[in-house]
Structures are given as C-alpha cells and as structure tokens.
Amino acid sequence: MGGLASTRMTESAPPTRREHDVLGGCDVPAEAYWGVHTARAMRNFRLGGDRVGDSRALVRALGQVKKAAARANRDLGLLDPDKAFAIDQACDRVIVGDFDEQFPVSLVQGGAGTSTNMNANEVIANIALEHLGYPRGAYEVLHPNEHLNLGQSTNDVYPTAVKLALLESSQQLLVSMQTLKQAFGRKAAEFRGIVKVGRTQLQDAVPMTLGQEFRTYEIMIGEDQARLREAMAHLHEINLGATAIGTGVNTHPQYAELVRGHLEGITELPLVTAADLVEATQDCGAFVLLSATVKRAAVKMSKVCNDLRLLSSGPRAGLAEISLPARQAGSSIMPGKVNPVIPELVNQVAFEIIGLDLTVTVAAEAGQLQLNAFEPVIASSLLRGIRHLAIAFESLALDCVDDIHAQEDNLREFAASGIGLATALSPVIGYAAASEVATEAMRSRRSVLDVVLERGYLSSDEASALIAGGLTLN
C-alpha cells in the first residue's frame, strides 16, 4: 500500500479514546459506548455468528437487571440518586433496543459471561454519563465496575439475565405453539367425518377418522405447552445477591430482597430469590430441564411432520391421503414435482434441537465447584433452539397445516380394502378363524367380507351390522 494511501488512512482513522484494565491500556473507538473489557472480549472471542446484541431478549434482560440493581443500591443509600437516575434512564434505552449494536461480543464466550456483564456495565455507564453531561470514559464520575456492578457479580447478573431472556423467548414459543395447536384443531374438526385406515408399524390396522389423526396432533402440542409452562416456572428463581459464589460477599444484607422486588416490578414477572444462593449460583438444572422440554416438543412435532410427509406421499405412487399446499417448485429437473418443504424444515429444526440439547447437557455436566463456566454456550444453544422452533412451528401452521386437504377418494378406497375388518370379526368368530380369513383375503386379493361370507362364518346381515359397529368413530 502506497504512502499516500496510508497517510490518508491515518487521517481518516476513526478517533479513539484510551481505556485501562488490569492488562494495561487499550484504544477503543471514541464513539463506542462499550469500553476496554468489551474490546478485549471482541479480540478474544472471534467465532462470528450470534452476538449478544442479536438477542433482543438478552439485551433487554441485561438492561432490566442493571436497572433493578441501581434502584436497590439507591434505596440502600449506596448509590447517589442522580447517578441512579441516570443509570435508570440509560437502562430504559437499552431495554427498548436503542443500543443493541453496542453489544458486539459473541454469545459463545469464555469467562462464564463476564464479558457480557462488563459489556452491559460499560454501555450503560457511558449512556448514563451522556445523560449526566459527561463524555464517554469519564469513569471517575460513573464507573462500570464500581457503580454499574455495585453489589453484583457476573455470576448472579448473567444467569438472571439469561433466565429472563429465556422466559421471553419461551413465551414467544408458547404463542407459536398455540397457533399450531389451533391449526391442527381446525383440521381435526374439518376432517371429523372422514373414515380412513389406521396403521401400526406401517401395516394396515383398523379404521379411524382423519379427524382423530389431526386431533392427536392438537393434543400433543397442547401437552407440550403445559410442560413448557412448568419448565418455565423454574426460571423465575433468580440468584441476585449471590455475587461471586453465592455467599453474598460485598452485598448489603437487604440488597437481595430489594433487587428482586424492583426486578419483579420492571419485568412484571413473579420472581423468587433462591433459598440457597451457593447452590443456585452453580446449578444449571433449570436450563437442562428447559432444554429437555423444548427437545420433547421438537421430537414430537418431528414425528408429526414425518406423518404428514408420509400421508402426503405420492401423488400417485404413495399413500396420498392428504395433500400439502405447494410452496415452491419442488425440483430443478422434475417438472411438476412439489415437495413437503415446510415439514422438512421442521424436521431439520428438530434435528438441530436434539443436538443443541446435547450441547446443553454436556456443558451442564462440565461445571466445576462453585460455578459452571460454560453458561454462555448453554444460553446461546437455548436461545437459538427456542427461536428456531418458534419460527418453525408458526411456519408449519401458517404455511402448511392451514392448507392441508383430504384426498377423500384415496382415503375411502384404502379404508374399504383393509383387512382391519378381521379384527372386528375376531370376538365373534374367534382369533384363529379371523386370522385364517385375513390370510386368505390377502392371498387371494379379495376383501375380508367376501371370504367371511364364502366360508359361512357370518350371514350377510350379521356382517353388515359388524362393519357399521367397527366404524362407529367420533
């Protein structure tokens, strides 16, 4: 690069300010609200991908926790009211999303979340300094550690913020599940009267209705909503006041209860402080449980999508009992082909989530002594999985289930041809005779009814009555 160019680059280089930490000095962009700790973290953690600022829910939660802490410290007389007020206002702006781009650190980071906490401390300190009329970096007035982190530690701030963020994400997942539940419910009602053959182990079994099939899916998603709500309940237990390891070193005796109350007011969520803060600070059980619950929902809907793909297989050489809406051309080479792309998307999200649950499990097991240093990967895995699942479920409802149609001709034809009738005959003519009839019907490619009548097991009237009974379905 030539001299002129480099001179120009120097001239046009963005202005910086100098900050210091235990490692020495470090230049940060003068305009940045973040400071030296964030700068170090950006240098250390270079995975790319999701940054803290990409999670609206996490940034909001950090703002909420810092706001509650400032209020508690103000109440305790540990923080000057003017400073507390400035922090309060700064947090509000962080909460609503005005500063998301000031959280540039990778969600997956070493250090147990320290960089995320310090990033929040720095950004909020500098916004508050602005409110107070000071330039960025005037930490002698308002210090990221001494004022913004007062009575706090990464080890109580970070898990608390992560829990709040997961509650928000899970709430969105619940909404998405509700959308899907209702879509299945509408189809269950629509398909109520359509008789079809039920199948076990992919083999023809006994009759049922297509409505029952979709009602099953509706119930499944409803049960998973209930389980998710139960798992979410455990996220309301926070450990603010624990500081480093749960012993509450450097906190005022009344701090924990004050900060909890303020946070409850700010978030409008019922929150409780863990009974034992040492335990709560190292425990990842609530995350493991949430992950397992999300995985359960994913696995069950993956099974449902497998069913949808199977039932819509064809159009000619498959079951073709239902048709899914065409969402895009299915093939670059096969004209007219339409594929079940939305169920396939849900399957893949489920496969992702099975993997993410394992990441959470392994990370939880790896905690040591008073802390689990791997909470960042737990948080990022859960946030990612929950977001993906919410999107996938909504898509499944709106882009697929809502426009599923029954292929009534095919359904009727299969139902009529079934050997499941032999099951209904079994209590009347005995299991052995019914087996023989079924076998003969398959061998000779005839209907069970024909064989039964031929062999004189039943009269025509008796048979008709039985069939009607076998199809008495809701």
Add this chain to the structure above:
Amino acid sequence: MGGLASTRMTESAPPTRREHDVLGGCDVPAEAYWGVHTARAMRNFRLGGDRVGDSRALVRALGQVKKAAARANRDLGLLDPDKAFAIDQACDRVIVGDFDEQFPVSLVQGGAGTSTNMNANEVIANIALEHLGYPRGAYEVLHPNEHLNLGQSTNDVYPTAVKLALLESSQQLLVSMQTLKQAFGRKAAEFRGIVKVGRTQLQDAVPMTLGQEFRTYEIMIGEDQARLREAMAHLHEINLGATAIGTGVNTHPQYAELVRGHLEGITELPLVTAADLVEATQDCGAFVLLSATVKRAAVKMSKVCNDLRLLSSGPRAGLAEISLPARQAGSSIMPGKVNPVIPELVNQVAFEIIGLDLTVTVAAEAGQLQLNAFEPVIASSLLRGIRHLAIAFESLALDCVDDIHAQEDNLREFAASGIGLATALSPVIGYAAASEVATEAMRSRRSVLDVVLERGYLSSDEASALIAGGLTLN
C-alpha cells in the same frame, strides 16, 4: 456326529408339545408355560442381555394388568367367573415372581412389544389351566388370545405395563436419592464451620465453608427428587381400553373404566385413563420426559462426583481438601495409591444415561402414525438407566460420602493464602486499587493483607474488621 450319539440325544431330548400360530406348527418344551408366540420371539430376537424376566418390575406389572383385565371382563360378563378366578390366581403368582424365568424374550424386540404381551398371555393361560386341572396347551379351554387378551391389545397392555414398571423402578430411585441426600446433609452439618476458599473457573475466588459445598449437593439431589416425582406423575395416565390404535375396537364401552378401577386397586396407585386414547396410544412424551429427568439427575451428580474427585486430588500434589474412603487398592503397580473408584463409577453410569436418553429420544422421534413400534428399546433403556442410577447413588452414599473426611490443615492453608480478600476490599478501596493489590500480591508471592498494609490503603485494624466480615459464613 455319530449314529449312537445322535440316537442318545434323541432319547434324552426333553419332551415337547405342539402349538400352532398363523405360520404353522411349532414344538415347545412340554414343561414350558410359554408357547408358540414366545418360541417365535426367542428365535427372532437373539441379542442376549436383558430379558423381560430380568425385570422384576415389568413382569409384576404384566401380571397386574392381566389380572385387572380379567376382573373387568368378568364384571362385564364376557369372561366365565371360573376362568376369571383361575386367571386371577395365576396372575398373583406371576406378580410375586414365581414365574420370572418363563419370560425369556429379549427386552429389546421388534413388534412393538407384541412378544412380551403374548408371552404373558401364554404363561398366565397355562398357569391358569393348571389351576383348572388342564394340561399346558389346552387352549380350547382357556386361550392366550381369546381369554387372556380379551378386550386388550399389545398397544394398550404393553405401554401400561411399562409405565407401572417404571413407576416401581423410579420409586426405588427416589429411595436411593433420599439415602444420598441424607448423606450429603450429614456432611453439610459436620463441615459447617470449616472455612475454605471458593473457586470459580478453577481459580481462587472468595471464602466459603466446606459445609456450604456439601449443602449444595444435598439441595441439588432434593430438587431432582421433586422433578422426578413430577415426571412420574405423567406415568399414572394409562390407555387401557384403547386396543389397537385407540379407537377401542373390540372393547365393551364400560371396559376402560372398569379395568382402570381394578388396576388402581391392585397396584394401589392413582391411575387415570387418558382423555384421548388415540393420542395416548402413539404418544411417547411421558417416556421422553422421564428420561430427561433421570438424565438431569445423573448429569448433576456426575458434576458433584467430578468435584469430589477434584477436592480429593493428591494426596500431595493435588487439592487434598477432603479424603474419600479407600475402597480397594488403587493400582496394580503403584503401591499405596488409592483411587476415587466410587465417584468414577457414578460418572460412568451418568455417561451411560446420557447415551440412553439419546436412545430414548431417537426412538421416540421414530414413531409413525398410530403407534411407536420402538417402545421396547425405550422401555429397556429407561429400566436399565434407572436401575443403574439407583445403585450408583446408593453406592455413592454408603461407600463414599458417609466416610468423607475434611483435610482441615490443607483447607485452612488455602483459605489463608487466597487473594479473594481483595474482593472484600474492593468496596472500600475501589476495584482498580484492589486489582493492583491482588496483582502485586501474586507477583511477589505475598498475602493481600501485607500488600494493603504496605501501601497504606488500610490500617491494620480496618483490615482485621474487614476480614472478619468476609468470613461471616453460615
């Protein structure tokens, strides 16, 4: 093989009886209570390892379900009272364990559990025939399918029996967890006053007590007991009356409620019939949740065992804060070496269970349409994992935790040398100054207190007061 030998073998071959199924005739040992369906299954499923009869809980549950069904059918007038009574008595003998060896089929089997159900039908039919004075195989009197399976299907009998078996196993796990909880609780009390250094990320942090460390473990196991009880609650929902796919084909309208009531009486467990039997028959959600809950407990105790191994590392070149009881010579080559073999066992059981949970997850996802054909591997994985964990937890309590000793000299020395004191000074002298002191103390291998006094940040009296405060631990 020579003529004579083979003649002799023929002479001494055990007598057989001939039974028939849809595939034709099949000889079974004359003395066997099981019949043709079991014989086919033994030939088809040859994995070795756990057989149905190896699970006391599952055989008991099969007996209980068949007993309840016979009573319900008797009440409905579908089963002759004499036959019902004979079945009842036969079931009692199966329930108490007199016929476990008559369940020789591999737990992992194809066919969605049909072989297990038919094995039970055959064994109980033949015991009942004995009670009624008939020889084995006199199925014209009492038939495995027509009488023992009356109003039933594998698809409602098998999952119900598996749930009962899992409840029994889980109950044993709860007992074992209680034993472990109490062991940790006793140590928490014993070590209450012993100050030590707390660690985050394996780096020295701030003081705590050894009692707090063990109290954490006590609380953790208690929380997992609560979660396990919640997961077990979902196992009380059964689907008897569903028959093949949940539509209740071949069942009397009152059968489901009658059989539920009898089963409740027999098992002394509160049972409910699923609101939607089609859904309940294909859903594996309760198994996935139970598996996840067991895994959570395993993962958390694995972390605790990692801690115990770390805290007992040494004896000279490690932390050596506690000593574990010697259970066996630790090395074939290193005299005097004693290893933490019990925690290592628990770790390995946890690793097994992490794998088994994945097996359950993958098998649950693989269900298709009206049934999950892979319930046998789900059942065997859960039964295995729960049994191993119960044994491992009991062993951890009795063979390890109960005899843990505090190495008080080492604990005291570490606590005194810590730089965690700088944390306690931080609110007084500021984070920056405290950082500087800590860094200097480490550099010069002196105590934090020395450096603080040298630099005049505090007087000797002020420092003493602070230290006392920092160590105010419960």
Add this chain to the structure above:
Amino acid sequence: MGGLASTRMTESAPPTRREHDVLGGCDVPAEAYWGVHTARAMRNFRLGGDRVGDSRALVRALGQVKKAAARANRDLGLLDPDKAFAIDQACDRVIVGDFDEQFPVSLVQGGAGTSTNMNANEVIANIALEHLGYPRGAYEVLHPNEHLNLGQSTNDVYPTAVKLALLESSQQLLVSMQTLKQAFGRKAAEFRGIVKVGRTQLQDAVPMTLGQEFRTYEIMIGEDQARLREAMAHLHEINLGATAIGTGVNTHPQYAELVRGHLEGITELPLVTAADLVEATQDCGAFVLLSATVKRAAVKMSKVCNDLRLLSSGPRAGLAEISLPARQAGSSIMPGKVNPVIPELVNQVAFEIIGLDLTVTVAAEAGQLQLNAFEPVIASSLLRGIRHLAIAFESLALDCVDDIHAQEDNLREFAASGIGLATALSPVIGYAAASEVATEAMRSRRSVLDVVLERGYLSSDEASALIAGGLTLN
C-alpha cells in the same frame, strides 16, 4: 436369627481362605481362583449386567497379554522359567475359556480397569500355583502383583486387552456384514429387471429398478466394511511397556519390544508399539473412531430398514412394493397382521448404538491428565454395541432379506402411473411445458402421456421412443 439356624449356617458355609491387601484382610471362597482384589471390586461395583467374564473376547485377550508378558519377563531373566511356564499354561486355559466364570466383576467399574487387571492377575496366579502344586493363595511362591503384573500396569494391560477384544468382536461384525452384503447382492441380481418408480422426499420421481434399490444397500454395507477395517487398523497400536503413565517406570528397556513380539505371535495379529507411550496411555482416539464407524454402519442400515418397512407397508393401504417374510404373528388383537419385526429390531439396535456412541464420546472427553479413568465404560459400550450390531445384521440377512419378494403387480402399476415421465420430456419440450403437463396430469388424474399427446407436444411415435429411453436401466 436364632442360634440353631446360625450354627447351621456356619456349618454349611463354604470354606474360605484369607487374603490381604492395603485395606486389611478379607475372606474369599477357598475354591475361588480370584482373590482379595476381585472380592473388593465385587463389593464396590454392583450394577449387575455384563461382567468381564461375559465377554469371551476380553477374557481371552487378558490371557493373551499376561502370557506375552510372562514370556517377555522370562526372556529378560526377570521371571524364573518354571514360574513362567506355569503362567503360560494357566494363560492357555484362560484363553480357551475354561475360567470365564472366575471373572465376576462388572465390566463397568471405577478404577480405570484396575479390578479387571487384578482379577486376571489373581486367577492366573492361582491356576499357575495349581500347576506348580501349590494351594490357592500361596502368593509367596507366585504373586499376583509381583509376578503376574511384572513390568506391567493396569494402564498398559487393560487398554491393550480391550483393543484385542474389540478386534475380535469387530472381526465377527465384519463376517456378519459380509452375510448381509451378500444377501442384498442376491436380491439386487434377482430384482434386476423389475422397473419401479424412484422417489425423492417421498414424492414420485423418475423410474429405476428394484435391483438398483437393493444394489445400493449392498454397496453401502460394503463401504462400511471398508471403513470398519480402517478403524480396526488403529487398534493394532498397543502401549505395553508404558506401565503407569507411559514413562515405562519399572520396566526393562527391552521389555516393550519383547512383549509386543510375543503378543503378536500369540494373537497372530500385526501389532505395533505406540511411538510415544505417554500419549498412547491417555489417548482414547482409537476408541472414539471405532465407535463412530460402528455408529455410521448402524445409522445407514437403520435407514435401509426404514426403507424396507416403507416399501413393505400395506398390505393394502401402503406401498406394498415388496413383502417381507412373516416371522411371527403380528398382533395379539388383529388377526392376520404381520409386522416387519426384524427391521424393527435393527432400527432399535441402531438407536442403542447412537446412544452408546455418545457414551463413548462423553467418556473420552472426560479423561484427565495422564489417564482416562473411564475406559471401562468405553470398553463395555463398544463391546455391547458391536455384539448387538453383528447379531442384528446377521438376523436382517437370514431372517428377512433372504426371503423378500417383489410385489411385481404393484411395482408395475406405480411405475406406469408416474409423473416422472415429465422429467424425460423436459429436455425435448422444455421445463415450463413439461411442468404444465405434469400439473394437468395430476389435476385430471390422467397419465402424462395422455396429456402430452392431447396437447400435441409430441407424436405418439416420438413419445414411445422417449419412454423406452427413460426406462433404459441396468
């Protein structure tokens, strides 16, 4: 318990001998070849399930390693020739399986395999003592540690024996894979000329032959054989001579090469000593790779079994392109139903192996410093998975694939009805026109050919030529 009873018990109690270890004295049954270390291990590890003696391959391997070590020590003059000879003979009897029941310790054990190694040392010492004319326990003559473990450590003996055992098991898996490969190959030949519709994403695609479908399975299993052989190659690297941590403490400089040579002779396997014994002693990479390779084979055959179950779905309301042999009655309630029980078994074994691979992965990650203490659960998981897969593959070949039949009528009908013909037309009439034709054919339930002719895109002759071309399949 009353006096008389206890007296009687004492009278009839089996005679014991007293042995000693670092923990003190311990009575063992006088007849037992195992001693105090084994007794401690039995008491410590109570999981039940697979014992060391249940793995023929592992007991054989332990005998081989001890035999090679004795010969090396004899060559070096460290072991008296008479003693070496007695050990040699004792090892031979262990190798052939005369003493399997003398290895009663659970495969999953704490202590990194020490108990397995000491069990072998004790059993072989006592057999050798018998050969020498001494009673069991005469360790002053021949000592389990000093003679049987001479120049050895659990940390080189155990992984070496595990590798030899895995080689034997893997060899059996290879044989089973070959059986399965040939079965698929025979079907590929048999079905060579049978045209069918190919499917992508469960949607009708373009024509192929049923022979190509089975040829694919044949190739897949062949590729997995090749990969397995590559993974097995890494098991030929052993670390005998490493002793405790790889530094070779207490070994003669020539021991490592001598013992390797003897072991090579005894096992008839090409063996190499790891270039760096410190690395080799802690590394579990060869196990992780083997596990992944076995998992790959399991996953691929699980997919194949999914295909077989799908292709044989029906008999009426499914694809019904092939029929699987009936192996047992399929249902306790549905007469005539036959299920794909063998493919279902293979699926479940695959699910087990996916879980076991995870157990191996997690255990490998948990190694610390100079050793992985969790090799026992790695060994037991691999031995179990490989054994199950070998059985499952053989069963799939002999009990299922060999008797698969093509349902030619169904295959032909599907092939004729397909819209895949539109693909073959695409290069001639253009993708857009072909799309339109395919869409119209589906809408109006007519054949693609009809629509093409109707719209005049092609003459009848042109169409015939194209179809013939599209079906030119090997």
Add this chain to the structure above:
Amino acid sequence: MGGLASTRMTESAPPTRREHDVLGGCDVPAEAYWGVHTARAMRNFRLGGDRVGDSRALVRALGQVKKAAARANRDLGLLDPDKAFAIDQACDRVIVGDFDEQFPVSLVQGGAGTSTNMNANEVIANIALEHLGYPRGAYEVLHPNEHLNLGQSTNDVYPTAVKLALLESSQQLLVSMQTLKQAFGRKAAEFRGIVKVGRTQLQDAVPMTLGQEFRTYEIMIGEDQARLREAMAHLHEINLGATAIGTGVNTHPQYAELVRGHLEGITELPLVTAADLVEATQDCGAFVLLSATVKRAAVKMSKVCNDLRLLSSGPRAGLAEISLPARQAGSSIMPGKVNPVIPELVNQVAFEIIGLDLTVTVAAEAGQLQLNAFEPVIASSLLRGIRHLAIAFESLALDCVDDIHAQEDNLREFAASGIGLATALSPVIGYAAASEVATEAMRSRRSVLDVVLERGYLSSDEASALIAGGLTLN
C-alpha cells in the same frame, strides 16, 4: 395507513420485475440477480442465522460446479458456445465472491437443497444475461432451469457443491491444527527438562516431565490431522451425472466424465465419479464420517483444555503448575482474578460440535429411499462446526499456548513430595513393603525416602541411585 403515506411508499418502492413458476407470478426486486425460486425460498425459510451467502466456500463451490457443467454441455454441443462463455464468466465472478449477497436463502431449508441450486441457477443466469447484453429475467435467452441446470439436478449439484465447500473448510481447519500442533511442539521442547509428578485419576502417580505432557498434545493433534485427511479423501467422490436419483435421466452418456474432468481442472482437486450413482445420490456416509472425525478432534482438544485449566488452577489454592496468559480481566467483582477464557472457549466449541455431530447423525438416519432430504442441515452443521473449530484451535495456539509459562517452583515441590517414588522401589523391596511405606509416608506426612531409610529397606546410597533412575526422563 393514510393515503399520502401509501402513495409515497408506492413512489419510493423499489422497482420490481415479474417472474413466474409453477405457482404463478411473483414480483422480485428489479435489481436482484436472484429470481422467483429464490423469492419463494426466502418466504418459506425464515429461521434467520446463516444464509447460503454467508458461506464463502459454498458459494464458490456452486460457481465451480455450474462452470464445469456449462463447459461439459458446451463440449457435448448441448449448449451454445456464446451462452457457455457468458455462463463461464458469470461463474468466475460468483467464484471470487462478487455476488455473495445474492444468496440470501437460509442454509437450513426444506427441499433437499433445491432452493440453493435454483438460487445459483438464477443468479448466474442473470449475471450471464448481463454479459450478453440482456436485462435480468430475459430467460427466453438464457434460462435458469434449461441452460444453467442442463444435465443437472439439485440431487447431484448440491451434494457435490457441499463436498467442495467442506473440503475448503476442512483445509482451513488443517491449517489451524498445524498452528496448534506447532505451538504445543514448541512448548514440549521448552519444557523438556522440567520434572513433575504425573497423575492418574487425579491422584499422584509417578514422575514425568512437563515436556512430555505437551508433547502428548502435539502428537494428539497430529493424529487428528491424519484422520481428518482420511475423512476428507471420501469427499473427493462426487455424483455429477446422477441427476434426480442416480439413474442419469436427462444426461448425455459422456456428461458425467466430462463434467468431472472440468471440475477437477477448475478446483485443482482430484475428483472421482462414484461407481454407483444411485447409491452415491442417497448416501450421507461421507458426511457422517467427516462429522465424527471433526468431533474426535474437538473432544480430544476439549480434554487438553480441561488439563490446561486444571494445571493452571490457583493461583494459590490450585495446582498452579503452569500459568496461562491473561487475556482480559477475569471478574467484574473479584479484582486481580484472571480466568482461562481461551480454553473455556475451546471447551464450549467442542460441546457445540458434539451436538452438531448428533444433528448430522440423526439427519443422516432420516434419509428415505432415493434421497436424503435433510442434507441442508447436515451441510450447515458441518460448515458451522468446522469453522468454529478452526477459529478455536487458532485462538488456542496464538492466544494461549504460545504464552504458557511453567511455574517451576510449584512443579519441583510437588515432584519432590510425591509418593510415586514408592513405585520405583516396588521391584526392589516388593509391592507389599512398598505399599506399607507409601501408606506410612502419607499418614505421617513424611517423604517416602524418609520412611524407607527409617525402616532400613534401603541404604541411603541405594535410595539415591534408584531415585536418579526413576527420573530418567526424556
């Protein structure tokens, strides 16, 4: 929204062009190089996160494949030379990265990669049209399906491009592994002479050198490089010419070989066409193997990072045998605390990769019949995992290992205090006596040497000689 506002919006709305597919018409931004198929895909797949265009390697590979295909088609006389030349030039610009932002579709997508293939077809067609002097969308001149996809299908283009992309990513991982290997190697040399205590099961074992410890890590990473190269070799097998399901429908007989040759020239990679294209088109074995190999490397380095964190624990109340470079302030509350943030990052990436490998496994198992529809999630998981691991390994080398220092005082002290000396004495004084000495030394907190001399097992001279021998380490 008011009239004025909407008018304004209409005025300022970006201009569009109208494209058509089987679903009808669709407006796309006039400036976009992508067209209707991409537009549909963007609407269908809304997960956010990684887009195709975020993977430089994948976009490059798509350009390379399309270029090779155009050249092959030109050679066969199927594509007009002018059009082929325009496509060629367009591909070059895609290859170098000028159009990455034109690939906006989510990497995780339904449809087996069709949207990615069609995205490439559209973008390259429109660039080529520009070269030819036509506006975007002039598909009557150059058509995304008919010209860009000529002789191709998603099912051969997509997996081939994914393999090329994975080769490029894996190559970067190899470079990163080499950096790490060298870093460990330098430390192994630097620490060659430093004696320390080796540990098994976290218990003191026998002496070794710190150099041996780091040499182990160097060897491990080297072995994983070799395994990765082997796994990469399987990615050189491509299936171009397979089209939809491997039967080569719509391809010229010479196309497969021609396109392979051109692609080899363009990529400078040795490529082979799979022997059986039907098998190759559905097989995901190469991906499963690559994933397992990457996981193996991740797991092993995670173990190494666990070691580094353990060895650097302290600074006072830990092992403190090495110090890691300080990368950032370690705590928001504990001044002076420095954490092992880089190893913690590597651990977390390893946990991610363990999860991603599971996602790949489950997705591979889910393939059906002639295709695996879930290759997109396989591709995205592998690309993500490999990229993260490459970054993490480089970071571990440059930000951590390079600046590790030995804490020689601590190392020496531990080595001197060890009871491992008893092991070296065992061959001389016997295992039993050595055990007794070790036990006494621990009990009385004395050195092994003291006890041996006191008990007269050895003279002072004999002891000195032995110790010297025991520490003869490379």
